[in-house]
Amino acid sequence: MLASLKDVLSDARAGGYAVPAFDVVEDVMVRTILDTCERLRSPVVLMGLIGPDLSGRGWDYVPGLIQAVADRYDIPVVLHLDHATDLVSIERAVELGFTSVMLDGSALPFEENVAITRRAAELAHPSDVSLEGELGCVGGSDLEATRRIDSVLTEPDQVEAFVKQTGVDALAVSIGTSHGVYTSLPNLNIERLRELNAVSKVPLVLHGGSGTPEDQVRNAVRNGICKMNIYADCRIAVLKGLRESAGAQKRPDPTLQDMLGPIRNRLAEVVEQKVRLLFADGKA
Numbered sequence: 001m002l003a004s005l006k007d008v009l010s011d012a013r014a015g016g017y018a019v020p021a022f023d024v025v026e027d028v029m030v031r032t033i034l035d036t037c038e039r040l041r042s043p044v045v046l047m048g049l050i051g052p053d054l055s056g057r058g059w060d061y062v063p064g065l066i067q068a069v070a071d072r073y074d075i076p077v078v079l080h081l082d083h084a085t086d087l088v089s090i091e092r093a094v095e096l097g098f099t100s101v102m103l104d105g106s107a108l109p110f111e112e113n114v115a116i117t118r119r120a121a122e123l124a125h126p127s128d129v130s131l132e133g134e135l136g137c138v139g140g141s142d143l144e145a146t147r148r149i150d151s152v153l154t155e156p157d158q159v160e161a162f163v164k165q166t167g168v169d170a171l172a173v174s175i176g177t178s179h180g181v182y183t184s185l186p187n188l189n190i191e192r193l194r195e196l197n198a199v200s201k202v203p204l205v206l207h208g209g210s211g212t213p214e215d216q217v218r219n220a221v222r223n224g225i226c227k228m229n230i231y232a233d234c235r236i237a238v239l240k241g242l243r244e245s246a247g248a249q250k251r252p253d254p255t256l257q258d259m260l261g262p263i264r265n266r267l268a269e270v271v272e273q274k275v276r277l278l279f280a281d282g283k284a
């Protein structure tokens with residue numbers, strides 16, 4: 001069933017696990033992730049990413065598809081807007097029935113980040129839509145891998161004021177991960193995470209979960225991470241499935257099921273691995 005991020009993360013914080021959050025494109029991802037999470041009894045966050053996927057009709061398809069099927073699943077499903085940097089997108093997502101949105105003001109100076117995040121809360125909260133903000137900056141590469149942004153670790157002494165002044169329900173923090181595929185392995189600053197978690201009234205979120213070594217992810221969850229965003233590892237799984245599928249077709253006109261089967265299988269493996277890694281199995 002559709003659920004709010006606030007409720008799902010409050011349970012995660014109390015229970016000492018993290019909820020997997022997957023950026024989703026197309027039915028094959030939505031369905032495979034929901035089927036796998038239901039089988040494992042895990043809550044899940046499905047995210048729409050502004051860009052090629054959420055533009056034009058994408059604004060209707062991505063949330064429309066998730067809303068059409070979420071209530072058929074007997075696990076909490078959060079419909080979340082990932083990485084909005086403008087208020088028009090927040091307004092639109094609230095109108096379309098997203099249950100959660102992220103306003104990412106992390107590239108702005110602190111005061112401006114507070115101001116725009118506060119405005120996003122004013123747009124989201126009257127409709128019971130949860131809000132995630134970001135403090136510090138999780139860098140890395142953009143989706144097309146054309147641009148790299150440096151990470152800036154989150155400062156613990158800014159957390160209390162940011163949460164209080166903005167009203168966010170969840171806070172993305174920068175502790176050493178980055179977006180996209182790693183060129184060298186990250187080294188998470190768990191001591192910093194502990195400090196952030198101790199002063200934060202709201203659950204903490206880790207972006208750049210793909211490719212992060214498993215022992216470091218487990219350590220992050222044990223020290224306060226309640227939601228982890230994953231996209232690159234799913235895209236890599238889809239590519240593996242595509243290659244396998246293309247090589248296996250004997251007919252010139254294979255069925256869609258034959259072609260999509262290996263993609264679903266590889267994706268399901270990654271989803272299961274992430275759910276277990278975050279200790280989220282059996283929690284829904």
Ligand SMILES: [Zn+2]
Pocket residue numbers: 083138179207208229
């Ligand atoms: Zn992110």
